[in-house]
Amino acid sequence: MMDFKAGEDFISTLRARRSIYHLGKADVKDEEIESYLREIFSSVPSSFNARAQRILLLLGNQNLLFWRDLVPAALKERYEDHPEAEDAWTKRRGLCDSFSKGNGTILFFSDSKVGSGLKETFTEYEPAIDRFLAQEVGMDEYAMWLGLSKIGMGASLQHFLGLETAVRAAYNVNPDWVLDAQMPFGSIEKAPAVKDRAQAPEHFRVVK
Ligand SMILES: Cc1cc2nc3c(=O)[nH]c(=O)nc-3n(C[C@H](O)[C@H](O)[C@H](O)COP(=O)(O)O)c2cc1C
Structure with a gap:
């Protein structure tokens, strides 16, 4: 018999996840977070089990340096020749400040060399491999x-x-690794606002 009670618990878990922008330091050891995230990472599937996903976990002072120094310096450079983007920069400065107060940040990459190898080995799937790698990194992020x-x-x-x-x-990262996203995390200092989750009928169709 199907266990829909367990399914309800699962949906509660999905619903509880939100984008949290106001972070603080949660009372947890770095080692505990590291081993927890390692376990999650090793449970995420990959196309042909080729494991093209790469993670760089910044904890403690490295998290502070990333959001206080590295990101603002890179963004300033990016917006330097675009004074009209000053607004965007100002908004992001607030985010950087908040993220720097968290416990850590996960940087998500795909190893493009693994992708090239897959394209050579599985020629039939060559047009789909880049999509697969993007999906895998998305799965890591969601997990x-x-x-x-x-x-x-x-x-x-x-x-x-x-x-x-x-x-x-800064971190001597392999040039084959392509950075996809950053996930700053920490204690929840401000609850998120309710968001619209309504589905239009065409978003989920059933045909029997
Ligand atoms: C693929 C993807 C990319 C996203 N990129 C960003 C981003 O760059 N910055 C950001 O603040 N939120 C980003 N988000 C978060 C979404 O805006 C957010 O998940 C959505 O508005 C729903 O809100 P919730 O996460 O609180 O449920 C991204 C989400 C997804 C799935």
Whole structure:
């Protein structure tokens, strides 16, 4: 018999995950977070089980340095020649400040070399491999986001652009790794507003 009670618990877990932008320091050891996130990471599937996903976990002072120094410097450079983007920068400065107060940040990458290898080996699937890699990184992101939410930690998914060069230099990251997103996490300092989840009929169709 199907266990729909367990299904309801699962849906509650999904619903509890939100984008949390106001972070503080949760009372948890770095080692506990690290091993928890490692377990989640190793449970996420990948196409052909090729494991092209890569993670860089910034904890403690490295999280502070990332959001206080590295990201603002990279963004300033990006917006320097675009004074009209000053507004965007001002908004992001507030986010950087909040994220710097959290426990850590997960940086998500795909290893493009694994992708090239898959294209050579599975020629029939060559046109789909880039899509597969993007999906895999998205699965990592969602799994970790849910996992953090499940233990009471707040997180959000960020796509700050133009960070690759600074990230590669700061953490000696393999040039084949393509940065997809950043996930700052910490204690929840402000509850998120309710968001519209309504579905139009054409968003989910059933044909029997
Ligand atoms: C693929 C993807 C990319 C996103 N990129 C960003 C982003 O760059 N910055 C941000 O603040 N939120 C980003 N979000 C978060 C969404 O805006 C957010 O999940 C959505 O509004 C629903 O709100 P909730 O997360 O509180 O449920 C992204 C979400 C997804 C799924």
